[in-house]
Amino acid sequence: MQNSPLTLRPGKLKNTILILISIAFICMGISLMERNLWAAILIIFLFSISLIIFFINLIPNTSYLKIDNRGLEMKTLFRTTFIPWQVVSGFTTKQIFLNRLVTFDIDEKYLGNSKIKSKKGAFPDTYGMSAKKLAALLNDYKNQSNRH
DSSP states (O other): OOSSOEEEOOOHHHHHHHHHHHHHHHHHHHHTTTTOHHHHHHHHHHHHHHHHHHHHHHSTTSSEEEEOSSEEEEEETTEEEEEEGGGEEEEEEEEETTEEEEEEEEOGGGSSSSSOOOSEEEOSOOTTSOHHHHHHHHHHHHHHHHHO
16 A cells, blocks of 8 residues: 555546437437427437536546545545545445445544534545445555554
């Protein structure tokens, strides 16, 4: 394990596939305009927003997970959240629909006056690795920080 900060970024392949799917649905919405205008507009609108979000995720430094001895910093769509190691009890994986995510529990004693509103959390991505490997990596960093 490394002592220096480790920065993980979301996989470009996943976002590229989602961009192509969004483009396909936008084309489907355009072809639907003559038969059902409102459905077509809704499809085009929703998948255009998705397309913009997936393009933004491809821009460097818009999404990442930075891990160091103090805690972890998660950035998604320009919004940054820092979670210190002492507030997290551990990292596990959970299957949600077709996606396996890394989840974590916040120690309840830190929820009192904090901005954190829930005692459960999950990462939006697995940053190019399996959920199981990411959870193990985060648990290793957490355990290492407890020793210092």
